[in-house]
Amino acid sequence: MNGGELYIRATGTWLPPVERLADAVADGRCDAAVARSTRMESVTVSAGEPAPEMAARAARTALERAAAEPGDIDLVLHASFYYQGFDLWAPASYVQRTAVGNQCPALEVRQVSNGGMAALDLAWAYLAADPARIAALVSTGDRFCPPGFDRWRSDPGTVYGDGGTALVVSRHSGFARVRSVATVSAPDLEGMHRGDDPFGPAPFSHRDVVDLEAHKRDFLAGHGVAPTVARVAAAQESVVKQALADAGLGLADIDRFVLPHLGHRRLHVAYFAKFGIDPERTTWDWSRTIGHLGAGDPFAGLDHLVTTGALGPGDTCLLFGVGAGFSWSCAVVEILNTPPWRDR
Numbered sequence: 207m208n209g210g211e212l213y214i215r216a217t218g219t220w221l222p223p224v225e226r227l228a229d230a231v232a233d234g235r236c237d238a239a240v241a242r243s244t245r246m247e248s249v250t251v252s253a254g255e256p257a258p259e260m261a262a263r264a265a266r267t268a269l270e271r272a273a274a275e276p277g278d279i280d281l282v283l284h285a286s287f288y289y290q291g292f293d294l295w296a297p298a299s300y301v302q303r304t305a306v307g308n309q310c311p312a313l314e315v316r317q318v319s320n321g322g323m324a325a326l327d328l329a330w331a332y333l334a335a336d337p338a339r340i341a342a343l344v345s346t347g348d349r350f351c352p353p354g355f356d357r358w359r360s361d362p363g364t365v366y367g368d369g370g371t372a373l374v375v376s377r378h379s380g381f382a383r384v385r386s387v388a389t390v391s392a393p394d395l396e397g398m399h400r401g402d403d404p405f406g407p408a409p410f411s412h413r414d415v416v417d418l419e420a421h422k423r424d425f426l427a428g429h430g431v432a433p434t435v436a437r438v439a440a441a442q443e444s445v446v447k448q449a450l451a452d453a454g455l456g457l458a459d460i461d462r463f464v465l466p467h468l469g470h471r472r473l474h475v476a477y478f479a480k481f482g483i484d485p486e487r488t489t490w491d492w493s494r495t496i497g498h499l500g501a502g503d504p505f506a507g508l509d510h511l512v513t514t515g516a517l518g519p520g521d522t523c524l525l526f527g528v529g530a531g532f533s534w535s536c537a538v539v540e541i542l543n544t545p546p547w548r549d550r
């Protein structure tokens with residue numbers, strides 16, 4: 207169980223323009239088979255904006271919407287998982303200096319695609335530990351660009367988009383209440399994003415471009431597909447059960463589902479078919495135009511549903527996060543009122 211009340215004061219995203227998969231297939235950047243299996247339409251692609259800068263822009267939007275002063279923020283957590291622009295550096299401090307302008311603890315959470323949701327879980331516990339602590343900013347930012355990452359081919363079941371997202375959470379008030387956050391870990395699966403590669407002395411010591419499919423093939427060769435799929439499914443189920451139980455709700459009580467921006471085949475196996483979720487009640491129709499934002503999918507998806515009015519007062523929403531490791535987080539969010547920034 208989490209500690210005390212937690213509210214969402216504001217969400218924020220900063221997303222660059224999209225590139226269409228049809229164009230990427232036509233010019234050979236994206237394999238037609240990936241376009242077919244993922245059913246993605248487009249992904250956001252940064253023309254040069256660095257990941258921490260996109261996170262800071264999303265953070266500024268969320269802080270403005272929250273009407274938060276620098277002194278209101280008691281913790282900054284920044285989640286990312288790809289290169290942040292410098293070899294040895296603290297992107298959370300960049301977000302704090304450029305978007306927040308205070309001196310509270312600013313720390314990074316690197317838990318691959320589950321980093322944003324894991325940071326939300328950690329922020330709640332940090333705020334609950336001291337009555338003097340009121341609010342936190344959680345930001346995410348990633349730019350999946352060459353030479354080290356191929357957004358179309360580095361992870362064939364998922365096409366990657368660039369962007370920044372942010373959440374301002376508070377123990378006192380907000381347009382939505384976080385009724386629970388649960389996190390589950392399965393470290394026996396960490397080898398799936400490592401494969402048979404040796405540990406290296408520097409980035410890209412063993413290969414020039416991230417190739418998650420190669421690591422997955424190596425891992426499955428040793429661990430078997432069926433047991434691995436079953437392990438992933440069981441852990442995903444356990445985190446959903448825990449979040450719903452902590453919120454005192456059942457799956458049937460949930461109005462909308464914010465899913466990771468994975469390709470359609472992966473979403474079908476892990477969410478639509480597994481939980482009997484109607485794609486129409488999820489963020490799929492939108493996420494297929496955005497791509498996998500790394501740690502930011504859940505915040506971007508919530509921002510989209512609230513801003514477009516798909517979620518309104520009295521509605522409940524389940525946020526899903528899953529990351530290499532693996533780790534899964536799940537949050538139950540109840541919308542209390544319509545935020546002033548909702549599309550008119």
Ligand SMILES: CCC(=O)NCCNC(=O)CCNC(=O)[C@H](O)C(C)(C)COP(=O)(O)O
Pocket residue numbers: 318319320363398399418422434435438468472528529530
């Ligand atoms: C590396 C980025 C990241 O953290 N992504 C989230 C974790 N990855 C996923 O959830 C993708 C789905 N993959 C899996 O569940 C496992 O690899 C399976 C269970 C082996 C299935 O793989 P698939 O056939 O979908 O490629």
